[in-house]
Amino acid sequence: MKRNIIALALACAASGAAAAETAPGDVAFDYGAVAQPLTGQPGDPERGREVVGSKSLGNCVACHANSEMSDIPFHGEIGPPLDGAGDRWSEAELRGIVANAKMMFPGSMMPSFYKVDGFVRPGNAYTGEAADDSFGPLLTAQQIEDVVAYLQTLTE
Template structure:
């Protein structure tokens, strides 16, 4: 009986997408810069996305962008566009594409590709001064990208 209940629960989770497989950075599918498919199959957490956007050790989005909602974080940059109203300007899929690899939508963008592991010119291994090795991964995990996108979709005019 117990095994049947566990099996039924797993089938229910699989049907709901809760056990969805993570999309690898090399398998992301772009459609004119947008990424329609969630990278995780799990909804993003806007509260965690807010932390990542303002965290200088993670997303560090505020190094280039201003965000009124993050007024408590010092030293907002002015290189990129203001993020206020982002949800009014871009769809969720477009925001996901921009965070994953902004250069697909905006060829001349200076924005880093947060979910990319190939196609770089001489990437380094953190701040060691050595070349990247087999441990080279994306700047943000798939779930962190989904969290940032969930937060950006809350930023309306």
């Protein structure tokens, strides 16, 4: 039995199943929702909370109020409150909204956090120059999963 478990673990590692990550261009949206996780690792709600509140990462509170994050000042009112997000949307819907909200809400002002192409004219940070080949998503696949895990904890 122990050998079978070890063999299965080695087979998964060799096939890349444990470290699988979906590239931004390969994300499958179904009416805005993304059913399959973007990584082989579960999301971490604590790390997701850091992304949501960090000005250098997600900075979600710049647009969304969130009473659970009363330790972070200056919540925005542009987007809907995050309170109850775990009740309002499924895990797949939350993943789709965070990855690219425009797939579910075409008129949304929310940034597409996991997108690398199809932009009109992306800039290279604050340089005034056009983006080069290193233009990547705003958040990593794992950060998306972490944010989704955090948002699922926000229930009413």
